[in-house]
Amino acid sequence: MITRRALLASLAVSPFFMAFKSSEDIKIGVCTRDCASAAKYGFDYIEPAAAEIAVMSDDEFRDYSEEVLASPIRCRAFNSLIRRPDLRVVGNEVSISVLRDYLEPCLARCRRLGASVAVWGSAGSRNVPEGFSRHRAHEQIVQFLRMAGDVARHHDLVVAIEPLRRQESNILNTGGEALEMVRAAKHANVRMIIDYYHLREENEDPKVLETGQREIVHLHFANPHGRVWPHDLNEDDHYIDFFRYLKKIGYSGGISVEGKGTFENDGAASRAFFRMATA
Numbered sequence: 541m542i543t544r545r546a547l548l549a550s551l552a553v554s555p556f557f558m559a560f561k562s563s564e565d566i567k568i569g570v571c572t573r574d575c576a577s578a579a580k581y582g583f584d585y586i587e588p589a590a591a592e593i594a595v596m597s598d599d600e601f602r603d604y605s606e607e608v609l610a611s612p613i614r615c616r617a618f619n620s621l622i623r624r625p626d627l628r629v630v631g632n633e634v635s636i637s638v639l640r641d642y643l644e645p646c647l648a649r650c651r652r653l654g655a656s657v658a659v660w661g662s663a664g665s666r667n668v669p670e671g672f673s674r675h676r677a678h679e680q681i682v683q684f685l686r687m688a689g690d691v692a693r694h695h696d697l698v699v700a701i702e703p704l705r706r707q708e709s710n711i712l713n714t715g716g717e718a719l720e721m722v723r724a725a726k727h728a729n730v731r732m733i734i735d736y737y738h739l740r741e742e743n744e745d746p747k748v749l750e751t752g753q754r755e756i757v758h759l760h761f762a763n764p765h766g767r768v769w770p771h772d773l774n775e776d777d778h779y780i781d782f783f784r785y786l787k788k789i790g791y792s793g794g795i796s797v798e799g800k801g802t803f804e805n806d807g808a809a810s811r812a813f814f815r816m817a818t819a
Contacts, residue, residue, distance in 0.1 A: 565792035566786070566791060566792055566793070566794070566795060566814075566818045567584040567585055567616060567793070567794045567795070568583055568584050568794070568795055568796075568797070568811065568814045568818075569583055569584055569585035569586055569587050569616055569617070569794055569795070569796045569797070570583050570586055570587065570796060570797045570803075571586075571587045571588075571589075571619055571760070571796050571797065571798040572586050572587070572588065573586065573588040573589075573592070573604070574586065574803070575607065575608050575611040575613055575615075576607075576611065577803040577807070578613060578803070579611055579612050579613045580803070580807075581803050581807035581808060581811055582807075582808075582811045583613065583807075583811060584613060584616070584794075585613050585614055585615065585616035585617070585654075585794060586608075586613060586614075586615055586616075587615065587616065587617045587618060587619055587659075587794075587796040587798075588615055588618055588619075588653075589618065589619055589620035589623075590618035590619065590620055590621045590622075590646055590647075590649075590650055590658055590659075591620045591621065591622060591623035591624070591646075592620070593618065593646065593649050593650065593653070594642065594645065594646040594649065596649075601649060604653075605652060605653060608653050608654070609653075614653065614654030614655075615650070615653040615654050615655050616654060616655060616656065616657070616794050617655055617656070617657040617658070617659060617758055617794055617796065618650045618655050618657070618658050618659065619659040619661065619702075619760075619796075619798070620659075620661065620662065621643075621646070621658050621659060621660045621661075621662050621699070622642070622660070622662040622664075622665040623662065623664070624642070625664065626638075627639055627642055627665055628665055629662075629665045629666045629680060629681060629684045630665075630666050630667065630668055630669070630672070630677045630680050630681060630711070631668075631669045631672060631677075631680075632669070632672070634680055634684075636683060636684065636687055639684060639687065639688075640687055640691060643687075643688055643691045644691055644694075646658075647691055647692055647694075647695045647697055648695055650695070650697065651695040651696060651697055655697060656696075656697055656698065656757075657697065657698055657700050657731075657733075657757055657758045657794075658692065658697055658698070658699050658700065659700050659702050659733055659758065659760075660688070660699055660700065660701055660702060661702035661704050661709075661735075663704055663708045663709040666681060666709065666711055666712065667709055667710050667711065668710050668711050674711075677711060678721075678724070681711075681712075681721060682721070682724050682725050685699065685701070685721070685725040685727060685730045686725055686726075686727050686730070688730070689725065689727035689728070689729040689730040690727075690729070692729040692730075693728070693729040697729065698729045698730065698731045698757055699729060699730055699731070700730075700731045700732050700733045700757050700758055701718045701721055701722060701730070701731070701732045701733070702718070702732070702733050702735060702738075702760070703715050703717060703718040703732070703734070703735070703738055703739075703742075704735075704738055705737075705738045705741035705742055706741075706742070707741070713738075713742055714739075714742050714744050714748070715732070715734050715739065715744055715748035715749075715751075715752060715756075716744070716748055716751070716752075718732040718752075719732060719748070719751065719752040719755055722752075722755045723755075731755050731756070731757040732752065732755050732756055732757070733756065733757065733758040733759060733760060734748065734749060734752075734756055734759055734760075735759070735760035735761070735762075735798065736759070736760065736761045736762065736764070736782060737760070737761070737762040737764050737767055737798070737799065738760075739782075740764040740776070740778060741764065746778065746781050746782045746785050747785065749782070749785040749786060749789060749791070750785055750788060750789055753789040753791070756791075756793075757793055758793050758794050758796070759791075759793065759794065759795045759796070760795075760796050760797075760798040761795050761796065761797055761798065761799075762797065762798055762799030762800075763775045763776060763799065764776055766799075766800065767799045767800055768799045768800045768801050768806070769797050769799050769800070769801030769806035769807075769809075769810040770797070770810055770813045770814075771806065771809040771810060771813055772809075772813065773813070773816065773817060779817065783817045783818065786818070787818075795814065795818075797810055
């Protein structure tokens with residue numbers, strides 16, 4: 541079993557150690573709307589779905605805002621930026637003006653609840669239709685990201701690309717591909733995240749954390765064996781390498797738990813896991 545002492549010892553003897561910086565500023569959150577439970581179990585923030593916030597009535601949003609703003613924690617980030625089936629980024633039925641009209645109020649609400657990052661995974665919006673030009677899809681994504689970046693800048697946010705495993709999306713599957721897209725967009729408010737689950741599903745080298753350190757603004761995390769909340773450093777052989785790279789680059793952003801689990805059954809163990817892993 542890998543203990544906390546063993547983990548720290550392994551870091552101390554690794555060739556990375558001399559380049560390590562403190563990770564004490566890393567914040568740990570949960571992908572949920574339940575700020576009360578997240579705060580109760582010691583998490584630093586919540587990460588709800590932007591698409592759910594976007595469809596709230598004014599009264600519903602006011603009530604939820606009051607709940608969040610009365611809590612000791614905030615919505616540091618939002619995921620699921622787009623869910624509406626009519627909001628396409630790739631294909632023959634793309635309308636940048638319709639996308640902009642959706643993003644303006646959506647990102648305004650995200651910012652009001654404390655967010656600095658809006659995560660764009662949203663496979664349904666970006667999947668390339670069969671027979672559609674991949675080159676044209678790339679151009680359309682760049683166009684969308686530049687527009688989204690403009691809207692995000694207006695609301696003091698960044699839009700972050702989330703690479704998704706091939707079983708969920710047929711484009712932007714790896715951190716390396718997301719990094720190339722960020723650089724193609726050339727927009728200060730367009731960045732990326734790494735999701736540990738998708739990284740492992742794609743067998744991607746965690747060195748992408750170092751390669752993309754200037755562009756990576758947020759992280760998602762789940763135990764890849766079942767896509768559940770992490771409990772123990774022994775669950776996955778690649779945990780240590782991942783956290784070594786975080787220490788090497790001095791990562792100080794957020795890590796959101798995104799997987800199957802509950803606060804009651806998993807909250808305490810998962811929070812303890814991150815305290816140990818980021819020590």
